[in-house]
Amino acid sequence: MTIHWCGTGLSSAPGLRRLAESGADLVVWNRTVEKARAVVGDLCSDIRAFDADALRDALRPGDVVVSMLPGDWHIPLAETAIDKGTHFVSSSYVSPEMAALDGAAKTAGVALVNEVGLDPGLDHVMAHWLMADYRASDAFDPASEHRFLSYCGGVPAQPNDFRYKFSWSPLGVLKALRSPSRSIRGGAVTDVARPWDALSSYAAPLPSPESFEVYPNRDSLPFLAEYGFGDDWNMQEFVRGTLRLNGWSDAWADVFAEIETLHGPEGDARLQEMSDGFWAAHAYDAGEPDRVVLCVDLMVGPKDAPVYHKTFVLDATGDARGSAMARLVSVPVSLAVEGAAAGQIAPGVSTAPRDAEAVAKWLDVTREQAQHVAVVDHL
Structure with missing residues (x-):
């Protein structure tokens, strides 16, 4: 199982670091490879130029694709995730277009997880x-x-x-x-x-x-x-x-x-x-x-x-x-990635967890940040 993290803006490094330190298999995709290397080169050796077709070819069933890209990329990447049998994670609000993918995601058996940053999250x-x-x-x-x-x-x-x-x-x-x-x-x-x-x-x-x-x-x-x-x-x-x-x-x-x-x-x-x-x-x-x-x-x-x-x-x-904003956006994203990868999040469109065990874990990790x-x- 590989985590494909797309986008290495100002709110990505702490969550990426947490996943890297856990031993996760990471591929980082960014529009500019040099900028990504400057930000997360010490965390991940596999950094690739972001290209939707190249990402699609790299995805395998059970992988997780994370969109830390501008919002207009979330739907195309979520649709690709459904087609490829991979899970999807974003910190952004659930848009009507994302909500409309719920049935297809359930049929494909993949989780489309959103609103898992700071606010919302x-x-x-x-x-x-x-x-x-x-x-x-x-x-x-x-x-x-x-x-x-x-x-x-x-x-x-x-x-x-x-x-x-x-x-x-x-x-x-x-x-x-x-x-x-x-x-x-x-x-x-x-x-x-x-x-x-x-x-x-x-x-x-x-x-x-x-x-x-x-x-x-x-x-x-x-x-x-x-x-x-x-x-x-x-x-x-x-x-x-x-x-x-x-x-x-x-x-x-x-x-x-x-x-x-x-x-x-x-x-x-x-x-x-x-x-x-x-x-x-x-x-x-x-x-x-x-x-x-x-x-x-x-x-x-x-x-x-x-x-x-x-x-x-x-x-x-x-x-x-790192910055407080970066920690409190990307570390919760990393928790959602772990949950999706472990099959702990039901297929379909979902948001931040509400069951007691997951809530307790998220709050424990938040106290560390x-x-x-x-x-x-x-x-």
């Missing part, structure tokens, strides 16, 4: 842990008020005036700022056109309490079922969102204002130009530590007298092992 695992803990408690009652929050963000460990730094191309961040969100607030579905229209403050229960600016992103509602909240549950709040340093909205006010004016091909061109400028001005310097903060919170009962309230918190900074991981009981 570890946030799912923490949510599954909290839900299992709550269901096993005396407080469990679907009729009670339920409030669920999940906020994650990569922020500079050494705050700057821009209140942010980029781990990879800023284009994705800028595009996300143009996207609407859907969540539950005050017991009602809430649609927001732009993130800055829904900014609020969140007090993270870290060892030294710290507040952040937060906002909902994407459509949170499909994750109600993903996490096990029933249609008949009393949901007062359900938000999956992004976390930023205090002062971020002020520092980015001009960015927000310009994004509002961008439309059509000319707007896309300007967005790319902005991305290039931000990458030049606000990328991490070599060796500069980044920081990742993730908080997943479940409160049950009235706000002033909850019967259950716990928060899973993670705080990590870059160190000699972050400086602080804890469950805070507020009662």
Whole structure:
């Protein structure tokens, strides 16, 4: 069984290192072989120029293909995996096109595993842990008020005036700022056109309490079922969102204002130009530590007298092992690769694990990758 890891961007090395140290048979595919050698040459001797046809020819039944490539490659590689009888792993969200491959993957007996990075990924695992803990408690009652929050963000460990730094191309961040969100607030579905229209403050229960600016992103509602909240549950709040340093909205006010004016091909061109400028001005310097903060919170009962309230918190900074973002994206990917290779993940399209044994393993490994991981009981 061979693991075919495609893409060696900034978030690949720690996961690759973990697989290499376990003795896995690795082939690394990258558009530029020289760049891949510079990043992972000490981990893998078999580095090849990425080519879809060459990859297809190299795949054998039972292999695993990992896509750390741009999102438009996920579907073609997943389709190739189905045709060749190999498993597929990606850290990205399940797209409608990926979901549509579920039946074919089941027929082929292969696992198409997605949402196994940081966010989405570890946030799912923490949510599954909290839900299992709550269901096993005396407080469990679907009729009670339920409030669920999940906020994650990569922020500079050494705050700057821009209140942010980029781990990879800023284009994705800028595009996300143009996207609407859907969540539950005050017991009602809430649609927001732009993130800055829904900014609020969140007090993270870290060892030294710290507040952040937060906002909902994407459509949170499909994750109600993903996490096990029933249609008949009393949901007062359900938000999956992004976390930023205090002062971020002020520092980015001009960015927000310009994004509002961008439309059509000319707007896309300007967005790319902005991305290039931000990458030049606000990328991490070599060796500069980044920081990742993730908080997943479940409160049950009235706000002033909850019967259950716990928060899973993670705080990590870059160190000699690599950036915090790289560790917390690619190490979970490596766990999914191991699970798929061992036949522990059912055929079809799936996301981060929810069974107790796998959740426990993922959280144990996560504790090794972050400086602080804890469950805070507020009662």
